[in-house]
Every structure is written in C-alpha cells, then in structure tokens.
Amino acid sequence: MTAKLDARARAADLLDGSGAFAEPWMRSAFLAVARHRFVADTVWIEEPAGYHPFTRSADPARWLSLVYDPREALVTQVDDGLDPSCAPGRMPTSSISALNAVFTMLAESDLHPGHQVLEIGSGTGYNAALLAERAGPGRVTTVEIDPAVCEQARAALAATGYEQVSVICADGELGYSPHSPYDRVLSTAAVLAIPYPWIEQTRPGGLIVTPWRTAFCNHGLARLTVHDDGTASGHFAGAMTFMALRGQRPRTAISELYSAERWEHARSSSLAPADLVARLDDPHAAFAIGLRLPGVSHWAQEGHWWCSNDSWAHADDEGTVRQWGPRDLATETSTALEAWRADGCPTLFDYGLTVTKHGSTMWLGEPGHPIP
Known part of the structure; x- marks a missing residue:
C-alpha cells in the first residue's frame, strides 16, 4: 500500500509542478481517487510488432509506474477485446487516459458541485470517479458501448465507493436521455462530428467538451456552449489525441x-x-x-x-x-x-465550430468567417 500511495503522491507533485491542477479541487480529487484500483492486472504495451499484454505480476513496480505516469495513456484493451493469448494486438480500443489530458479536460469543463454530468466512454471508470468527486453523489452518468469494459467500470466504481455513478451500457453517440438535461457533457473518445443528441440533452448554457479530429489530423479539443435555439458553438481549446468513438472511427x-x-x-x-x-x-x-x-x-x-x-x-x-x-x-x-x-498561420485555438441539427460549420476567429 505504501508504494501505491507514494506513486500517487509523486504523480500529484509532478502534475502540480506542471500546472495541471487548474483549481484546488482537482488535486484533492486526484488524491482521493485511487487510480490503480481502476486498472486491470493486464494492460497492453506497444512494441514494434504490435501491442503485447503486460501483467502486474510480471513487474509490480513497472505496472504501478505505468498507471501513474502523468504524460502517457495506458492501453487497457486492444482490437475490441482481443484475448491476450492471441497477441499481438493491432489497434488500441480502450485506455485510461493520461493524467495531464484528464485534468486539461476537467479544467475546460468548468465543473461545479451539483452539476448533472454525462460522460461518453466510461473506460476504466476512473474519470467518472473524479467527476463524482466534484459534482456530487448521483450526479454522474457514464455511458460505455463495450459490455465487458462497461462491467469492469461498474465493478471498479462500486468497489471504490462510487456506486451512485450510473454506468450505462449503450451507444454514447445517442447520449442518455433518461437522466437529461445535463449541465456538462464530456467525451473521452474523439469525434469526427458532434452527435446532435448531445446538444439536445444539454441545458442552454451548458458545455460540451470533447476531443475532435479530422481524417487528416487526429488532435483537437472542442469546447462548445449550448444555446437556446438548439445550436452549440465554441472555439477549440487544445491539441489532444484520443481514440475515436467506435461509430466514428476514421x-x-x-x-x-x-x-x-x-x-x-x-x-x-x-x-x-x-x-x-x-x-x-x-x-x-x-x-x-x-x-x-x-x-x-x-x-x-x-x-x-x-x-x-x-x-x-x-x-x-x-x-x-x-x-x-x-x-x-x-x-x-x-x-x-x-x-x-x-491567414497568418493561426493556431488551432483560433478556429471554432458551430453545430446545428443539420450539420456543422468550421470558422476562423468568429462564426461569421467560415472555412472555405
């Protein structure tokens, strides 16, 4: 137990030193949620020939170091559930996100106690636990399309005291209307297009924060405000790379x-x-x-x-x-x-996105300047 606490404390210091904790509650939430309890014994390591399984029993210290690495995501599933005995795997399909990426998204979400939150992509359940630390009991719904991943997240959340998080096995592109409207929608999977149900299920003034990509470029983070007229718009808030939503894989x-x-x-x-x-x-x-x-x-x-x-x-x-x-x-x-x-070599932060039920428009600077 001491090694795990030490690893968490070292990671907290590194994140603190890099400015990852934009608000005090983030550091408190990180220290409150035992990240290692959300990671399975077997993870997947990328090697030249593909992804190979790595078990905690093979090297407990290395496994723990991988779990608490502030900069790198840790792959927890490949090829939508490949049996480790059939390795190597070709494509990572679920992971626990890098800590610096996790807290960047949390900072952009401007999350407050009492907010009703929808998370798309439960993964290990770790991010949902952090959301619950901030929003409060019974305020977080997380949706996962993969039944095995969903069950593992549900079990991990229950075992760590977050049984009031609603874990739903469903297609995240459809959101989850029974618990709407939401104040915040956060996706842990990248999209090529913002699913309109996310907008429909968010209160006016609410935020949608999601990794966003094109077929050409796999990094971007959209931060959209939902409006009274059923549209959403906002600038890009960062350059983040996430696995694609299953229904939108390029x-x-x-x-x-x-x-x-x-x-x-x-x-x-x-x-x-x-x-x-x-x-x-x-x-x-x-x-x-x-x-x-x-x-x-x-x-x-x-x-x-x-x-x-x-x-x-x-x-x-x-x-x-x-x-x-x-x-x-x-x-x-x-x-x-x-x-x-x-155009003057604008940064990705200068670009924005407007979404309606009919589609989306990209723009530079302001919504009135669409990309040709």
Missing part, C-alpha cells in the same frame, strides 16, 4: 485503392514545396489542413501517405511523389497549407 480506402499494378502506373512528380511533409509536423498547420481537406487521411509509414475515397498519394524521403486516382492530393495539401499561411 476508415481509409487504401486497401481497396492500392495495388502493385496501380503503383507501377501511378503519376510521378516532385514534392512541392520540397519541405511540405516537414511542415506537417506543425500541429497547428496539420489541424488547419485537415479542416480544408475533409475525408482525406494522412499518415507516416515508409514515407508519407494520403488517401481519399478515390485517390491515393505517397511521398518518399527524397521528395518523389507517386499518385493514383483523379485527385492530386499532394497539391491539394500544399494549397491548404498556403491558405493557412495566408
């Missing part, structure tokens, strides 16, 4: 579009500008490009790849581009980058 068509024959017949050119790929390391540039290239994915793997629903492109380390399909994705990326520069 899917690339590369496996259907790519073939060795198409590679041989692909158009070849030089990357323009030559440092285009390097510029994508700027998170603000990548965010802005993603807004202007809806549905276009980008990833680094033996060079850099782009893919839309009907085209792909690849740039190697020497700046040679090969492209197949009707679109010129490398040039489109360059054009989007130049548009961002023409």
